[in-house]
Amino acid sequence: MSFLQSGNVAIRWYHRLFIKIIKCGPIPRHLAVIMDGNRRYAKMNSLKTEFGHRKGFDNLSSWCRELGIEQVTVYAFSLENFKRSPDELNCLFDLFREKMSQLVKEMYNLNN
Numbered sequence: 683m684s685f686l687q688s689g690n691v692a693i694r695w696y697h698r699l700f701i702k703i704i705k706c707g708p709i710p711r712h713l714a715v716i717m718d719g720n721r722r723y724a725k726m727n728s729l730k731t732e733f734g735h736r737k738g739f740d741n742l743s744s745w746c747r748e749l750g751i752e753q754v755t756v757y758a759f760s761l762e763n764f765k766r767s768p769d770e771l772n773c774l775f776d777l778f779r780e781k782m783s784q785l786v787k788e789m790y791n792l793n794n
């Protein structure tokens with residue numbers, strides 16, 4: 683069993699250490715990220731691909747909030763990704779719509 687598969691306790695410990703190290707220096711206001719590995723994560727953990735994509739977004743969102751990063755640019759879909767199965771594409775686009783709607787509502791609530 684790999685380190686990442688050995689349970690949430692190990693991941694939470696690693697996450698806390700990562701956050702402490704990052705907070706030792708200046709935190710950027712903007713972060714650019716290329717999303718990669720969500721399908722592999724799901725496959726490695728015997729999960730549906732959709733869960734891997736959702737987990738990737740939720741982790742990124744959580745980390746940015748915890749660190750106080752105000753702006754994020756995410757490259758999450760390339761032209762190559764259109765070669766994926768229709769089911770996976772539908773899941774990706776549904777997830778995108780869901781999360782963008784959620785973020786817009788949160789921004790609206792912060793500004794009102």
